[in-house]
Amino acid sequence: MKLSKVYNPKQVEDKIYKLWLRSGFFNPDKLPKKHKKPYTIVIPPPNVTGELHIGHALNAVIQDILIRQKRMQGFKTLWLPGTDHAGIATQNVVEKKLKKEGKTRFDLGREKFTEEIWKWKEKYGNIILEQFKKMGCSCDWSRTRFTMDEDYSQAVKEAFSHYYKKGWIYKGKRVVNWCPRCATSLSDLELEYQEEKGNLWYIKYGKNITVATTRPETMLGDTAVAVNPRDKRYKDLIGEKVILPLVGREIPIIADRLVDPKFGTGTIKITPAHDLTDYQIGQNHNLASIQVIDEKGKITKEAPLPYQGLKVLEARKKIVEDLEKQGLLEKIEDYIHQVPKCYRCGATIELIPSQQWFLKMKELAKLAQAPVKEGKIKFHPKNFEKPYFDWLKNIRDWCISRQIWWGHKIPIEGEKDVLDTWFSSALWPFAILGYPKKTKDLKTFYPTDVLSTARDIINLWVARMIFSGMEFMEKIPFKDVYIHATILTRKGKRMSKSLGTGINPINLIEQYGADATRFGIAYQIMGNQDIRFVEDNIVMGKKFCNKIWNASRFVLGQIKNSKFKIDSKLKIQNSKLTIADKKILKQLDKTIKSVNKDLEQFKFGKAAHTLYNFFWHDFCDIYIEESKKQNDKKTKEILFYVLVNSLKLFHPFMPFITEEIYQKMPVKNKKKCLIIETWPQI
Secondary structure (H helix, E strand, O other): OOOOOOOOHHHHHHHHHHHHHHHOOOOHHHOOOOOOOEEEEEOOOOEOOOOOOHHHHHHHHHHHHHHHHHHHOOOEEEEEOEEEOOHHHHHHHHHHHHHHOOOOHHHHOHHHHHHHHHHHHHHHOOHHHHHHHHHOOOOOHHHOEEOOOHHHHHHHHHHHHHHHHOOOEEEEEEEEEEEOOOOEEEOHHHEEEEEEEEEEEEEEEEOOEEEEEOOHHHHHHOOEEEEOOOOHHHHHHOOOEEEOOOOOOEEEEEEOOOOOOOOOOOEEEEOOOOOHHHHHHHHHHOOOOOOOEOOOOEEOOOOOHHHOOOEHHHHHHHHHHHHHHOOOEEEEEEEEEEEEEEOOOOOEOEEEEEEEEEEOOHHHHHHHHHHHHOOOOEEEOHHHHHHHHHHHHOOOOEEOEEOOOOOOEOOOOOOOOEEOHHHHHOOHHHHOOOOOOOOHHHHHHOOOOEEEEOHHHHHHHHHHHHHHHHHHOOOOOOOEEEEOOEEEOOOOOEOOOOOOOOOOHHHHHHHHOHHHHHHHHHOOOOOOOEEEOOOHHHHHHHHHHHHHHHHHHHHHHHOOOOOOOOOOOOOOOHHHOOHHHHHHHHHHHHHHHHHHHHHHOOOHHHHHHHHHHHHHHHHHHHHHHHHHHHOOHHHHHHHHHHHHHHHHHHOOOOHHHHHHHHHOOOOOOOOOOHHHOOOOOO
């Protein structure tokens, strides 16, 4: 079999992927018997609402490089795929669909609405997994899981029951982050902060008391004014009373160390129902909590009549006007602050008191810290351990209930709420393997080896998986946590689909091929935590594919009548080697050693650069040219030997082209697929 003159990925990729699927080698149970030691990676489950974006592609490339290398090194590799039900996001998508039809979920009712989501999931929910296949991902698709599968749901119920019996789950009325658009509570980690230009309003609360606030609408629920006990300016006012403007209610002046004397005038209004710090101060001083903003973001009947029923921003405008009329507005300053937004719909978050389910975090935080402190779990880069520990040291109880219809129902009779999506995904590394049943997979493949994920979900997901693994399995869930880079635009901005700055990897694959896309992405992973994406690297990847193809055509053309074998070692007497022979073999050994070390240390870009330089410069530019002068059997053996080992080294990065060339090699001792060939040895 000959290689065609030009490499055409469109003629190769689908054909090769079908070959791999037929081989069964993505499934660890179907690997050759020599593959004994397990090596497991669980895919961070993308949302069923998702389509492949460049961040997914980056992480897919990283995981596939690791899995393919380990498979060739003789490990019993399992890369477990699956998707997350993504409660709020998926419900939003289906609600938007209904809105176009002139309906709401309330028109359908909970049962029918949930049926609609399942229909949507069956139709669109696995799009992203099909796109991963286009990338060449060697996942064991026979083990694909979904967080709402029956078996997985059983794991979620078991976890809830376990915590509940220990007394770690409780229901209570607390101030929570509330999204008026999604009509549900959110955890602190589900907020995105957006810088906005606003104002700082200075309001007179008494003759000698002026408070500064960014949210005058909440003053309708004030139950105190507070100062720092060490602030000498207000020492004599502590214990006095003031009349709350616009409301006429008498409230005390109190002292609390949580007050920042440098903010505004050093005196702050205390609204326990609508601010987390105020809530804590209210608890410290046994203050009343008056809710003046409801779940729809409107002013409640607890407020004076003129403001009742107004939306928050409408109320703010009227309150400021009324304060000005009464001469109670001292001044207004421009103020830039971080406004919390819902991470799914972008609505401004309100802080309101609500009856919710909480999970106590004190003991779980200790469980999450221990294995990282002891070095049983290592973060790469190591500097990500600091934000991990900082969050765990200052952790609050986790609000685990959500007021939506799509998700795992809280398993208590009469309870309509569902569990936070992250509660179920925290169980992913072992629930995906069969927990709570004691399955063969759980025994064989847990704990997993490497987790590769983004930095923005270290606390949302990584920490929660660690304490969940320690609590339910009494073992760490993974040994290494690789925090991959964030891909930005060429100008260093976050990519945004809505702004048209997002990159669709499928378009890149269509234009340049999967291998070019994979190699171009890997080539840019150079240790920095941000990558300014440039398509030039994908173009380079395409040119490199052509270089590999043409060099392979030359070498295979040289050995067409020879009886070479794919051997792990080259059996040629040293005395017969020329300087060029020795140099290329030395460079090959050096490359193998370097790539092994780099992949072990998660230096994917460095490995890609090393491979590129070796093949293009040392092999093609120098040795192939020298071989034309030498032109003997020994030279042909070396050409073949270096090519075979180069293809093996390239395979985790560029699986399609390397497999296609391997399949066309005119030798008898080939394996069924390159994916189970032996990894190069020095």
